[in-house]
Amino acid sequence: MADKRKQSGWSEDVEKYSRQIWLAGLGAYAKVGEDGSKLFDALVREGERTEQMVRDEIESVKNGARSRVAEARDKALGKWNALEEAFDKRLNGAITRLGVPSRNDILALDDKIESLNRQLDRLSTLRLVSDEPADEAPAQAARASKPARSTASKPRTRKPKAAESQPQDETSEAASQ
Numbered sequence: 001m002a003d004k005r006k007q008s009g010w011s012e013d014v015e016k017y018s019r020q021i022w023l024a025g026l027g028a029y030a031k032v033g034e035d036g037s038k039l040f041d042a043l044v045r046e047g048e049r050t051e052q053m054v055r056d057e058i059e060s061v062k063n064g065a066r067s068r069v070a071e072a073r074d075k076a077l078g079k080w081n082a083l084e085e086a087f088d089k090r091l092n093g094a095i096t097r098l099g100v101p102s103r104n105d106i107l108a109l110d111d112k113i114e115s116l117n118r119q120l121d122r123l124s125t126l127r128l129v130s131d132e133p134a135d136e137a138p139a140q141a142a143r144a145s146k147p148a149r150s151t152a153s154k155p156r157t158r159k160p161k162a163a164e165s166q167p168q169d170e171t172s173e174a175a176s177q
Helices: 002-098 103-130 133-145 161-165 170-176
Strands: none
Touching: none
């Protein structure tokens, strides 16, 4: 029986609050009817101020987040660069210990090869200039005085290109003719 009294008291409270809510709604409706346009305009202005305040707050939060992201990105890039430098140093050390030539070593060798090629070109040009037809007669006479070789027993082999382009001094040149 005590439970029924509690339940009926509870349902009476719900009924009482429901009635108050209904009356408040009716009062608001009557008030809007009287001061409706003034109240509506005031609510619009208050809504606009609140909206701008929220937008400003959101923009400030976005700017703060952007700056933190930029700081984190810069920090990560700094760490990445430091890691890359450490890796490069270790790799270069290992390559050096293995005796692998560096890029600079290879470039220096390339420059040296080009310099030697230019010198060879100059020397071959000088050799061609010194081998004029006037010098051809004494060379033919020297060849004629040598006994003829038999070509059947030993085929003549051609010198490699590198050996042909190397300069010869006067004694070796005379011996080969």
